[in-house]
Amino acid sequence: MTKPAPPPHPGFGAFGKIHREFFDAFDDGSWQPVAGYTGVEEKILSGSLDPVTRRGAVTRLGRWAPGAAVDHPVSHDWCEEVFIVSGSLKLGTLAAKAEAVRLPFGTYAVRPPHIIHGPFFSDEGCLLIEFLYYPPAP
Numbered sequence: 096m097t098k099p100a101p102p103p104h105p106g107f108g109a110f111g112k113i114h115r116e117f118f119d120a121f122d123d124g125s126w127q128p129v130a131g132y133t134g135v136e137e138k139i140l141s142g143s144l145d146p147v148t149r150r151g152a153v154t155r156l157g158r159w160a161p162g163a164a165v166d167h168p169v170s171h172d173w174c175e176e177v178f179i180v181s182g183s184l185k186l187g188t189l190a191a192k193a194e195a196v197r198l199p200f201g202t203y204a205v206r207p208p209h210i211i212h213g214p215f216f217s218d219e220g221c222l223l224i225e226f227l228y229y230p231p232a233p
Contacts, residue, residue: 112142134163152228164216176205184219
């Protein structure tokens with residue numbers, strides 16, 4: 096029998112994150128394919144997003160297999176911060192590989208909602224840490 100998830104810690108306010116102490120974020124469990132993306136997986140480390148109420152925050156790892164690609168620009172209604180931990184991502188398409196811009200490990204992006212970004216692909220694969228959140232109400 097599984098235990099119910101603990102309630103969010105009140106110190107996180109509207110983000111509704113649960114207090115967790117150090118754990119192995121790289122273990123092989125809990126990786127899920129990202130819908131609509133071939134070769135891209137995510138592992139939620141904390142939090143959740145609710146697109147209906149436009150509330151919440153997520154910290155997740157993104158793992159791109161070598162050759163994974165998103166061949167079209169994307170946009171979403173939450174804020175996003177992305178840091179490339181290892182490997183590299185390329186800004187561009189596989190069809191126009193020679194013109195693609197390489198984004199090496201250590202590269203960071205921060206975006207408000209509705210910013211169009213991509214397409215992307217990764218020749219060697221990469222690991223990202225991402226922070227996704229809805230902006231607080233003014």
